Amino acid sequence: MILVTGATGNLGKATVEFLAKKIPANNIAVLVRDENKAADLKALGVNVRVGDYHDKNSLVKAFQGIDKVLLISSNDFNDRLGQQKRAVDAAKEAGVKHILYTSVSMQNIENSALKPLMEEHYNTEKYILESGLNYTFLRDNLYADIIPMFIGEHVLETGINFPAGNGRVPFSLRTEMAEAFANVLSTSGHENKTYEISNVESYSYQDVANALSAHSGKTVGYNDLSIPDFSKALAEAGVPEAMIGFSIGFATATKEGDFDVPNTHLEQLLGRKPSSLNEFIKEIYQ
Ligand SMILES: NC(=O)c1ccc[n+]([C@@H]2O[C@H](COP(=O)([O-])OP(=O)(O)OC[C@H]3O[C@@H](n4cnc5c(N)ncnc54)[C@H](OP(=O)(O)O)[C@@H]3O)[C@@H](O)[C@H]2O)c1
Numbered sequence: 001m002i003l004v005t006g007a008t009g010n011l012g013k014a015t016v017e018f019l020a021k022k023i024p025a026n027n028i029a030v031l032v033r034d035e036n037k038a039a040d041l042k043a044l045g046v047n048v049r050v051g052d053y054h055d056k057n058s059l060v061k062a063f064q065g066i067d068k069v070l071l072i073s074s075n076d077f078n079d080r081l082g083q084q085k086r087a088v089d090a091a092k093e094a095g096v097k098h099i100l101y102t103s104v105s106m107q108n109i110e111n112s113a114l115k116p117l118m119e120e121h122y123n124t125e126k127y128i129l130e131s132g133l134n135y136t137f138l139r140d141n142l143y144a145d146i147i148p149m150f151i152g153e154h155v156l157e158t159g160i161n162f163p164a165g166n167g168r169v170p171f172s173l174r175t176e177m178a179e180a181f182a183n184v185l186s187t188s189g190h191e192n193k194t195y196e197i198s199n200v201e202s203y204s205y206q207d208v209a210n211a212l213s214a215h216s217g218k219t220v221g222y223n224d225l226s227i228p229d230f231s232k233a234l235a236e237a238g239v240p241e242a243m244i245g246f247s248i249g250f251a252t253a254t255k256e257g258d259f260d261v262p263n264t265h266l267e268q269l270l271g272r273k274p275s276s277l278n279e280f281i282k283e284i285y286q
């Protein structure tokens with residue numbers, strides 16, 4: 001039996017939906033924190049188990065009878081490493097044989113503006129390696145789906161105002177990552193492997209602006225703002241300080257090329273090329 005955590009979230013739910021097309025639903029289990037959010041998962045016929053990364057006993061119970069766990073990284077930054085370590089410990093205690101973990105695909109993490117946020121992924125990988133469990137690291141580069149979060153809802157009117165310079169990112173659609181994960185979960189031969197889940201080419205925010213222009217028929221410009229101007233504009237728009245810091249971290253890491261590591265693993269796992277910039281802009285902004 002295969003269990004997917006984070007199944008009430010975007011990536012986990014999409015993975016379960018793809019997986020249910022490949023293997024019988026009664027061979028799939030999901031971990032959720034709140035059963036009330038699991039009605040659509042129950043309708044798929046999968047086993048719904050309740051547990052929380054903050055509560056190891058709940059995880060040991062939820063992982064009983066499970067062979068493979070896809071551990072979706074937590075979105076809760078309160079002791080994220082501790083939460084994920086607890087999930088690894090629980091998997092070991094419950095007799096799980098293989099743990100797959102959604103890590104991050106970056107270079108220069110040591111010098112990255114995002115080191116405080118992202119090093120937890122690499123520390124979780126290290127902990128999994130030390131656990132002795134079979135592992136698969138699914139190192140995700142950035143979702144194309146988060147581009148609107150950085151460039152704003154009204155980008156067609158405002159243009160892109162983001163301090164990412166000419167930095168490039170091999171964005172890919174979260175649903176395509178999920179499809180690839182379902183392929184990995186439902187086939188053999190992925191033990192002790194690391195996959196960089198990235199598009200085959202990288203795109204700058206000028207490329208994103210050009211794609212938006214082509215898609216909308218309106219000219220969308222890219223303004224590589226200075227960090228102080230960006231910060232001031234967000235503060236004037238009422239964006240909370242923590243979110244401003246988060247956006248500056250992503251812009252700086254992008255500018256420095258920290259995410260610019262395109263790879264063909266996603267293409268191989270999908271069995272086709274991931275959607276290109278023009279295709280995913282159309283999908284996101286349809
Ligand atoms: N590569 C990227 O561009 C990118 C972007 C954003 C995030 N991420 C990372 O990738 C992960 C998956 O992305 P996503 O879009 O699916 O995120 P998401 O929609 O926010 O889903 C996160 C999932 O984690 C669950 N979760 C949070 N804290 C938990 C806890 N203490 N115990 C058990 N489950 C817990 C949530 O459960 P509830 O529904 O109960 O809250 C939810 O199901 C994120 O959690 C984050 O670590 C990557």
